Amino acid sequence: MPYDQQDDIPDDALLVLFANGDQSAARILTLRLTPRVFSQAFRMLGDKAEAEDVAQEAMIRLWKIAPEWRQGEAKVTTWLYRVVANLCTDRLRKTRGVALDAIAEPEDGAKPAAEVMQEDARMSALQAALAQLPERQRQAVVLRHIEGLGNPEIAEIVGISVEAVESLTARGKRALTKILADQREALGYSDG
Template sequence: MPFDAFSEVPDEALLIAFANGDRASAEALTLRLTPKVMGFAVRMLGDRAEAEDVAQEAMLRLWRIAADWRQGEAQVTTWLYRVTSNLCTDRLRKRRGVGLDTIAEPEDGRPGAAHGLLEQARASALEAALADLPDRQREAVVLRHLDELGNPEIAEIMDISVEAVESLTARGKRALARALAGRRAELGYDDD
């Protein structure tokens, strides 16, 4: 399928083309943005099924806003991350009323032929430690170090100052470094 043809086209241009009735643009945006939203939601919620619901809902909101999208005001991805963040926060809040036992364990990294066992162990250990962080710290760390967004964009997504983002990521990283210290051996860090 000719999705490669869209690889150079900015998200916003595709969104506007979609608003004007172009289905191919919607398909290109689906393939480009859904994985990002899904990855973020899985890490925020630690549950694949719930993350899929959130991802679908966030994308639906994008389709619905397309016709009223105001060009140049926000980046499509920033807007989408923000919507996803809010949807995840809502779900996390609702969960607080639910017993911890009912919450699914974070998924281990799926086995992939390209990744060695150590890589897998590292990824799963990190995901597990992330799941134990306070929600806001986890969100900031995921956006900064896994989605690799810049602090100003994260600030916009989380509706806080850049300084607050820096503080959250720093505290999150310190907590991760502490939490994972006991697993040095399985992470392959015992050589020195």
């Protein structure tokens, strides 16, 4: 099947194709879902190598469950985010203390050096601030504001009520603002 046609197919249908031995379904799902699971893992763990391991492990679990996947029963991304959340929780419990300085190097050579440095500094500051949030708050903030998920989906992933998600994200955002307020000017967010 041509690439552009498969690109419109929902995740769960692609997973069924994968289970039937379709290799291009494997490719589309890899390209579509790996960045999302890696992003969530990286924002939770703050370490690129660890986030890659978690992303790979989560994707292996997806491949393995494919033959048993029942179309329309659950959203593939919700299931995956939950797997990543659990894997991150396990890792965080094993190794308390997240490497705050292990931030990915930006790979975009087209941007001017000053801009790259500022963006790098901003991402380091955000990652350091996120790492200071309690685990569930961080989970909710990352899923809501970086992954762009809705509160009901986050509630399903984290296993709490929608009201609890609203409260967690609001508190998380307030805490981040407080942590980052002192660095606002240094990060280039000023009034002029």
